Amino acid sequence: MVSPGLNGPYFDDLAVGQEFTSAPAVTLTPALAAARQAITGERLRLTLDQPLGALVTGGPPVAPPGLVWDVAIGQSTIVTQRVKANLFYRGLVFRRAPLLGDTLATTTRVVALRQNSAREGRAPTGLAALRITTTDTDGRAVLDFFRCAMLPLRDQSAQTGHADDLDHAARPAAPPDWAAAVRAWRLGEFTARTPAGPRPADLHAGQVIDVTGGDVVSSAPELARLTLNVAAVHHDAAAAGGQRLVYGGHVIGLALAQASRALPTVVTIAGWHSCDHLAPVREGDTLRSTVTVEDVEYLPGGGGLVHLRSLVSADGEPPTPVLDWRYVAVLA
DSSP states (O other): OOOOOSSOOOGGGOOTTOEEOOSOOEEOOHHHHHHHHHHHOOOOHHHHOHHHHHHHHSSSOBOOHHHHHHHHHHHHTTSOTTOSEEEEEEOOBOSSOOBTTOEEEEEEEEEEEEEOOOOTTSOOEEEEEEEEEEEOTTSOEEEEEEEEEEEEOSSTTOOOOOBOOHHHHTSOSSOOOTTTTTTTOOHHHHHHTSOSOOOGGGOOTTOEEOOOOOEEOOOHHHHHHHTTOOOGGGTOGGGGTSSOOOOHHHHHHHHHHHHHHHOTTEEEEEEEEEEEEOSOOOTTOEEEEEEEEEEEEEOTTSOEEEEEEEEEEEOSSSOEEEEEEEEEEEEO
């Protein structure tokens, strides 16, 4: 195991196979969930309504899915404290749904490296594909996914020779089991106790779901701090070239809030196909979504897996596309 030190590694400090485990473990508390909900507006009934959640899951309250992935990503930033940009996420699938009270620990492993071509007037950078593995209190797998970060070089003249195929390295080894975390849930209880709304049978591939209204990005550094995200560009304007960048998970959280307004029958999120950040987001931007149905799979016990794509833009003349998020929602 390798410690990245207090300030995070540069690109040329990294080697394929390195593992980082020094991020603090995080206990998922109701206070942590409430603070995040106030920032993102995530409105999944399963996690907001504890009696409903108990009927559906048969156990104690589950943690909001967005809180889980934000903590996992935040823990992985011990490797990406110096990040210049986050390019993509791949293969995020919930193996199980953590409960409030569970403690999450994350290991971050370098799986591929590629030095970028030199550009006149720009400091040299490289891309690091990272595998993020998160476990719960009992060491059970919760998340296992990939992210790609752009990092600066320590030695401005270094030629590292790193030229890995990042897309290949960040490809999950096996097809995802999207229903893994919800297979034992009683989704019929959710259907019976929630207002009318689009059910899986009401949706079809190619359908565009209307989302009313946008959301302003606020409390950006607070969300980064809340989830242990130490990437300097989210806290320090100087590190971001004069204006802080909003953490990408903040944008995803707002996209989920917008999707769940349009689809109040979303029970939870099973995972992501992919997530591409298309342009930087700044605090104060107003974001709007278009949600498209890509596929519908029915589950044997009722409900279904609905494959969605949220395209998010920041207001402007013209609007700027900032996020392309393809994910799988559980509907009932």
